[in-house]
Amino acid sequence: MISRIKKDFRLTRLWPWIEKSPPRRLAFAVVMALAAAAFQWMVYPLSQGRITFIFFVPAIVLVTSIAGRWPGALVAAVGLVNIMLMKSPGKMLIFNSGEQVTLLSSALVSVMIILVGDYYRSISRRELSDLHELHELSAALASIPRLPDQLNLILSTFARMHSAHQGIISIYDLARDRLSVAASRGLSPRTLDEIRERRGGEGVCGLVCVDKVRVIIEDTHLDPRVSDSRASLRREGVRAVHSTPLIALDGSVIGALTVHMREPHRPTEREIRIADICARKAAVFIERARAEERVSERDRRFESVLSSSGVPFVVLSPVRDAAGKITDFRWGFLNTAAARVMKCRPVEFLGRKVTDTLPRAWHDRARFDLYVEALEKNEVRETERQSEADGNQSWYHVVASPLDGDLAVWFADITQRKLQERALIEADRRKDEFLATLAHELRNPLAPIRQAATIARNENATDAQKRWSNNVIERQVQHMSLLLDDLLDVSRITHGTLQLRKQQTDLQSIVSAAVETARPLIDERKHQLILELPDDLQLNCDPLRLAQVLSNLLANAAKYTNPQGRIRVQAQHEEGELTIAVEDNGIGIAQADLSLVFGMFAQVRSAQDLAAGGLGIGLALAKGIVELHGGRIEAQSSGIGQGSRFTVRLPNAVVARQSLPAAGAALNGSGAPNKRILLADDNRDAAESLAIILRLEGHDVELAHDGNSALRSFAARRPDVALLDIGMPKTNGYEVARMIRAAPEGADVLLIAITGWAQDADKAESRAAGFDHHLTKPIEPEKLIELLNQS
Numbered sequence: 001m002i003s004r005i006k007k008d009f010r011l012t013r014l015w016p017w018i019e020k021s022p023p024r025r026l027a028f029a030v031v032m033a034l035a036a037a038a039f040q041w042m043v044y045p046l047s048q049g050r051i052t053f054i055f056f057v058p059a060i061v062l063v064t065s066i067a068g069r070w071p072g073a074l075v076a077a078v079g080l081v082n083i084m085l086m087k088s089p090g091k092m093l094i095f096n097s098g099e100q101v102t103l104l105s106s107a108l109v110s111v112m113i114i115l116v117g118d119y120y121r122s123i124s125r126r127e128l129s130d131l132h133e134l135h136e137l138s139a140a141l142a143s144i145p146r147l148p149d150q151l152n153l154i155l156s157t158f159a160r161m162h163s164a165h166q167g168i169i170s171i172y173d174l175a176r177d178r179l180s181v182a183a184s185r186g187l188s189p190r191t192l193d194e195i196r197e198r199r200g201g202e203g204v205c206g207l208v209c210v211d212k213v214r215v216i217i218e219d220t221h222l223d224p225r226v227s228d229s230r231a232s233l234r235r236e237g238v239r240a241v242h243s244t245p246l247i248a249l250d251g252s253v254i255g256a257l258t259v260h261m262r263e264p265h266r267p268t269e270r271e272i273r274i275a276d277i278c279a280r281k282a283a284v285f286i287e288r289a290r291a292e293e294r295v296s297e298r299d300r301r302f303e304s305v306l307s308s309s310g311v312p313f314v315v316l317s318p319v320r321d322a323a324g325k326i327t328d329f330r331w332g333f334l335n336t337a338a339a340r341v342m343k344c345r346p347v348e349f350l351g352r353k354v355t356d357t358l359p360r361a362w363h364d365r366a367r368f369d370l371y372v373e374a375l376e377k378n379e380v381r382e383t384e385r386q387s388e389a390d391g392n393q394s395w396y397h398v399v400a401s402p403l404d405g406d407l408a409v410w411f412a413d414i415t416q417r418k419l420q421e422r423a424l425i426e427a428d429r430r431k432d433e434f435l436a437t438l439a440h441e442l443r444n445p446l447a448p449i450r451q452a453a454t455i456a457r458n459e460n461a462t463d464a465q466k467r468w469s470n471n472v473i474e475r476q477v478q479h480m481s482l483l484l485d486d487l488l489d490v491s492r493i494t495h496g497t498l499q500l501r502k503q504q505t506d507l508q509s510i511v512s513a514a515v516e517t518a519r520p521l522i523d524e525r526k527h528q529l530i531l532e533l534p535d536d537l538q539l540n541c542d543p544l545r546l547a548q549v550l551s552n553l554l555a556n557a558a559k560y561t562n563p564q565g566r567i568r569v570q571a572q573h574e575e576g577e578l579t580i581a582v583e584d585n586g587i588g589i590a591q592a593d594l595s596l597v598f599g600m601f602a603q604v605r606s607a608q609d610l611a612a613g614g615l616g617i618g619l620a621l622a623k624g625i626v627e628l629h630g631g632r633i634e635a636q637s638s639g640i641g642q643g644s645r646f647t648v649r650l651p652n653a654v655v656a657r658q659s660l661p662a663a664g665a666a667l668n669g670s671g672a673p674n675k676r677i678l679l680a681d682d683n684r685d686a687a688e689s690l691a692i693i694l695r696l697e698g699h700d701v702e703l704a705h706d707g708n709s710a711l712r713s714f715a716a717r718r719p720d721v722a723l724l725d726i727g728m729p730k731t732n733g734y735e736v737a738r739m740i741r742a743a744p745e746g747a748d749v750l751l752i753a754i755t756g757w758a759q760d761a762d763k764a765e766s767r768a769a770g771f772d773h774h775l776t777k778p779i780e781p782e783k784l785i786e787l788l789n790q791s
């Protein structure tokens, strides 16, 4: 117990306790005086009456410094009375001179001790109270949130400690070179307005901000540095100014802390010290507020960028169980785009658990695990996911990245890209399928051709067998060239280079031409063909191309209808629109496939049509040609096994009959006179077989097998027509044509190019070389004969 009391007892705690109340101070003085007197009397006999005051000296020091000068004086008075009692007991006041000296010197020592002790006491008390005030200021500042209030408190505390009635904290904006007032005390609005007008270097505050040192104006009436602001200082009744710079951490001056006094005054060291402390505090708070402002401005900008971003973005905070395992997430932030995807308003979700707002969210465990992994490994994770919100319609690229213990998640809509990817994969698949089909389709005719050629070569073959094999070869070559024509046309349509050669033609002849082409297939499969066409309908169209469309539709109808089916072609003209429908009672098309059949390389395979062959480009080509005519093509079917109907609609195709002869009429021309023909081709078989055909027509044919011999033959024989292969050795067909045209006798010659190159660019080049016509190999002899007859 005693040891505890000892432990708790501290002299340093006793002093403030004594100091706090006057009775305690008096009591302390009395106790100390009595103690000193007691010691004095104790040593009195030992010193033989010589030591009469010595114990009062420490008592006076102690009492004065702790309790003040009056209690100190009390102890001194007791000490002096004690001297008198000791020196002249019973006589009082009757001293000899020695005793008087002792009394007087003791009194003098007492007064000096009291004065010095009191002085130091007041200094230490002031310091204590300064410390106390500054401590109170720090504590109060910590609880004030706003900068203006903080600066006001600093200013008022400093002004009070400086015994000033006016003061100001000004902030200097270096960029604008202007002062602003952050806090003020006791100054009139007019003076404050004047300060706001000041630049660096003007007035006391301006001077501090520019010179970056403390400015002390001891007397405003005398100091030349305030000559420009003397009027306002006089008006405010200011006689002295003390201004301290507010210095930022980087050493720059951000403002000034200034106090004004009503009397001329030079700040004490203590005041300067306090000014420095308060200025430091003000600078710290200003800088902190600026930093916070910068951070919140950055946050605001960041948030507004995120909010206005079209990319959905959310911040998720993990929800953990007692063991620290992540069980769910909470919405910390959602931008507008994310809210739109989630079909909510951000406020509805903020702070709530994901499972409470989107109960199905974690059905996709993989996504949850990905988020958890990103958080726990503190690494960015990415994935592509389908959105459940709209029934897996949309795709998102999800990026989850850890953010100060939370998770920032972006999910960019990549639906479009995914669809394109799928379309590309599908197109690639179709292309592969097409190439396989193409190889198959091109190889198909080769077997009968080879066999027919073998039969024709056999010496034992009868004439009938040879004729049959010739027919086979002709048919198969025809089939192959149709395929190749289709391919070239498709390429022209996709590149937008297919040119229509429109002319007036009657519908009947177009349909007849189409039927003619499809006839072998229709007959082969023993279909019934019904034509329901209006009489004498004149069209303005490209007759060959339109016939190509119809023959494609007829060939499809024949292919995709079981043998002995029925194919009907109906045409009618109503309200300016011509519709031509090709209908069959074949295998039909499933509803879902109707829109696909017009796609390039599109083949809607059923068990039956697999056997039918084809490249899957016929309908794409038909669609392209019809659209070039300004029309459209539609497919209809009630489903599998229900037959199909393809309708071509051509607005404004029908025209009134003109007196001009129909284009078809020219095809029938014959009986032209025989021609002298130069035929040049390095492929001898091709040249000779064509020569035979032409000679059978009654023409006079001369053969050449390279460019040079062709030129020689031309010079010698002066033919009417030159049929030139382009890819000949030595001098190619273009060069031969140019040289023929360059010769005076070559101007009127009919030049026909016969070549495997069939692109428009090739045709343009042959035209430029001087050719009149460009025929693609394998040429159709009938077409060539027609050309010769027309010339």
Ligand code: ADP
Pocket (backbone or CB within 6 Å): 552, 556, 557, 560, 561, 584, 586, 587, 588, 589, 597, 598, 602, 603, 604, 605, 606, 609, 613, 614, 615, 616, 617, 618, 619, 620, 643, 644
């Ligand atoms: P293909 O060379 O395969 O015939 P098309 O472009 O002409 O190419 O036709 C595309 C697909 O449309 C065919 O593979 C077939 O599945 C379907 N189709 C076209 N015409 C008919 C029809 N008359 N009846 C049923 N299906 C058809």
